[in-house]
Amino acid sequence: MKLLRELLFPLAAVIAAFAVGAIVVLAVGDNPITTYALLIGSAFTWPDGIGYTLFYATPLIFTGLAVAVAFRCGLLNIGAEGQLYAASFMTAWVGITFASWPAWLLVPLCFLTALLAGGVWGGVPGVLKARFGAHEVITTIMMNFIAVALASYFTQYHYKPQGDPILETVPIGEGAHIARLGKFIPGFPERIPLNLAFPLALLACLLVYFFLWRTRWGYEIRATGANPAAAQYGGIAIGKQIVLAMSISGALAGLVAVNEVLGYRYRYYDSFSAGYGFTGIAVALLGRNHPVGVILASLLFGALLRGGLFVDIFTEHVSKDLVMVLQGIIILFVASEALFRGLSRRRIKGV
Amino acid sequence: MNILLILLASAVRQSTPLLLAALGGLYSERSGVINIGLEGLMLAGAFTAASVTHYSANPWIGLAAAIVAGVLVALVHGVACIRFKADQVVSGTAINILFLGVPALLSGALFESTGATPQLPQGQLIPLAPIVLAFALVPVTWYVLNRTPFGLRLRAVGENPEAADTAGVDVARVRFAAVMLSGALAAIAGAYLSIGQSSLFARNMTAGRGFIALAALIFGKWRPVQTMLACLLFGFADALSIQMQGVSQVPVQFIQIVPYVLTIVVLAGFIGHSRAPRALGVPYQEKR
Numbered sequence: 001m002k003l004l005r006e007l008l009f010p011l012a013a014v015i016a017a018f019a020v021g022a023i024v025v026l027a028v029g030d031n032p033i034t035t036y037a038l039l040i041g042s043a044f045t046w047p048d049g050i051g052y053t054l055f056y057a058t059p060l061i062f063t064g065l066a067v068a069v070a071f072r073c074g075l076l077n078i079g080a081e082g083q084l085y086a087a088s089f090m091t092a093w094v095g096i097t098f099a100s101w102p103a104w105l106l107v108p109l110c111f112l113t114a115l116l117a118g119g120v121w122g123g124v125p126g127v128l129k130a131r132f133g134a135h136e137v138i139t140t141i142m143m144n145f146i147a148v149a150l151a152s153y154f155t156q157y158h159y160k161p162q163g164d165p166i167l168e169t170v171p172i173g174e175g176a177h178i179a180r181l182g183k184f185i186p187g188f189p190e191r192i193p194l195n196l197a198f199p200l201a202l203l204a205c206l207l208v209y210f211f212l213w214r215t216r217w218g219y220e221i222r223a224t225g226a227n228p229a230a231a232q233y234g235g236i237a238i239g240k241q242i243v244l245a246m247s248i249s250g251a252l253a254g255l256v257a258v259n260e261v262l263g264y265r266y267r268y269y270d271s272f273s274a275g276y277g278f279t280g281i282a283v284a285l286l287g288r289n290h291p292v293g294v295i296l297a298s299l300l301f302g303a304l305l306r307g308g309l310f311v312d313i314f315t316e317h318v319s320k321d322l323v324m325v326l327q328g329i330i331i332l333f334v335a336s337e338a339l340f341r342g343l344s345r346r347r348i349k350g351v
Numbered sequence: 352m353n354i355l356l357i358l359l360a361s362a363v364r365q366s367t368p369l370l371l372a373a374l375g376g377l378y379s380e381r382s383g384v385i386n387i388g389l390e391g392l393m394l395a396g397a398f399t400a401a402s403v404t405h406y407s408a409n410p411w412i413g414l415a416a417a418i419v420a421g422v423l424v425a426l427v428h429g430v431a432c433i434r435f436k437a438d439q440v441v442s443g444t445a446i447n448i449l450f451l452g453v454p455a456l457l458s459g460a461l462f463e464s465t466g467a468t469p470q471l472p473q474g475q476l477i478p479l480a481p482i483v484l485a486f487a488l489v490p491v492t493w494y495v496l497n498r499t500p501f502g503l504r505l506r507a508v509g510e511n512p513e514a515a516d517t518a519g520v521d522v523a524r525v526r527f528a529a530v531m532l533s534g535a536l537a538a539i540a541g542a543y544l545s546i547g548q549s550s551l552f553a554r555n556m557t558a559g560r561g562f563i564a565l566a567a568l569i570f571g572k573w574r575p576v577q578t579m580l581a582c583l584l585f586g587f588a589d590a591l592s593i594q595m596q597g598v599s600q601v602p603v604q605f606i607q608i609v610p611y612v613l614t615i616v617v618l619a620g621f622i623g624h625s626r627a628p629r630a631l632g633v634p635y636q637e638k639r
Binding site for chain 1: 427435444452456460569604607612627
């Protein structure tokens with residue numbers, strides 16, 4: 001019964017959003033049914049549709065998990081975007097600087113860099129909140145811009161290949177590449193960039209579930225999120241939980257670097273993220289801040305990202321921006337029914 | 352001397368959209384409703400202004416339409432946050448994402464473009480009026496907040512909605528008014544970008560200005576005059592980075608991050624302390 005209810009609200013929100021989206025499509029002058037058929041249909045063809053849907057879902061699982069973990073502690077991490085940029089640049093930097101190192105050393109090093117850089121970029125707002133009461137929504141927004149600007153600076157002035165018109169770094173060492181799934185799945189071409197980051201994302205979901213619901217630290221984070229005053233009264237150090245939750249959140253967002261840098265482009269590419277950090281908010285909300293929900297919501301948004309490209313090409317008027325519109329409406333609907341849930345109990349100060 | 356004048360003029364121009372949006376944010380947030388949707392509201396205003404001006408050949412009609420659009424979009428935020436008690440930050444984020452998409456989608460349908468409106472002729476622009484309006488609104492806002500019954504109610508529902516409610520103030524109504532006002536002002540800020548500073552709407556042309564406006568609002572401690580000074584400072588940084596492009600050795604990225612770093616520093620309490628309205632972000636449940 002509880003499960004049914006948990007599924008029902010998000011589903012209703014998605015259906016309502018598609019209904020509003022249909023009106024938009026009609027207004028723009030296309031047929032909503034054929035548009036949606038194209039949107040969903042092209043996301044599930046074998047192997048390209050499914051391959052790319054899962055590829056697009058991968059960063060969303062990471063950012064969705066990131067936002068969800070912070071949410072569970074009563075924090076809204078709007079900074080996943082900056083955290084994934086900081087992590088991606090740093091990961092590429094390690095991959096470039098130690099390019100000659102063997103894979104067994106370089107891959108783990110890059111992986112740890114992604115975790116650490118993301119964790120630091122998320123942890124700083126955590127410390128600022130715990131120590132000075134600076135609201136995490138504002139500090140993470142500011143940290144987003146700072147990450148993008150710094151990464152763009154270092155790319156442009158220090159790591160750009162000579163004469164390259166595109167703002168990107170030189171490639172990382174071959175030892176830092178991780179395998180594409182085409183290598184292991186027969187009939188699945190290696191040109192599809194779906195890589196080992198996808199199983200890693202699923203593993204991360206499992207670990208986050210275990211951490212939040214089966215460990216003491218996880219319990220303390222959730223207790224802090226559910227009722228900070230009661231948690232403090234019960235002897236939980238609130239400040240520590242905030243820093244911990246934000247660091248873990250940032251580290252999870254940082255893992256986007258594994259997909260992007262180690263598994264796909266093999267370099268840092270300026271402004272590569274299609275708003276993954278922000279879509280992560282939608283993913284977490286729609287997925288009820290639960291790892292399983294995060295996977296399901298990521299698959300939906302991954303499919304929309306994939307299908308959006310086809311809508312762009314094959315419809316008369318509608319562009320792939322329809323996906324963004326749907327996303328916005330879904331968030332609005334999910335947020336507005338949050339009054340039935342614990343979410344509205346969250347108290348925000350100082351934005 | 353000449354270069355300094357150019358720089359100052361540019362700073363005033365750059366700070367205008369920030370100031371309009373920040374004053375909009377001020378009304379909303381002083382009433383207790385967080386508005387991180389300023390960016391989206393600006394985009395809605397910018398796109399509406401440019402498209403309607405294109406069709407009507409009259410920028411004033413474009414500006415009026417932008418205001419209507421801003422109010423309507425803000426109303427969506429208001430309904431979600433005030434009526435349905437949605438998380439205000441989440442709702443604002445939704446508005447931002449939504450209006451990255453909507454103008455692009457509509458421009459594809461209306462103008463067969465991928466996110467831009469047609470170029471407007473020089474005569475159909477209003478480069479000066481929004482600047483005058485923005486700076487004139489600073490004393491007006493101060494007066495409204497501190498010397499009118501509406502301002503008193505606005506501050507009351509933002510600081511202590513329970514007490515305001517007990518005193519007979521309709522909390523929801525005041526908050527709705529404030530949010531709609533913020534939508535109107537943010538839309539004018541957007542309109543200034545598309546039919547004042549430039550002559551068309553381009554995809555994501557606000558480029559984070561809604562967030563800088565929010566930063567200026569916090570930097571200015573939610574007060575009109577201080578907020579204006581913050582906008583001027585951030586506008587000056589912006590102007591400096593434009594002037595220095597290609598001239599100086601200092602990378603523009605370092606100047607661009609100044610507002611963001613300053614905001615974090617202020618929030619952390621290293622320079623004075625910025626205190627938010629007490630009921631900011633807290634949905635109010637009427638007592639009846």
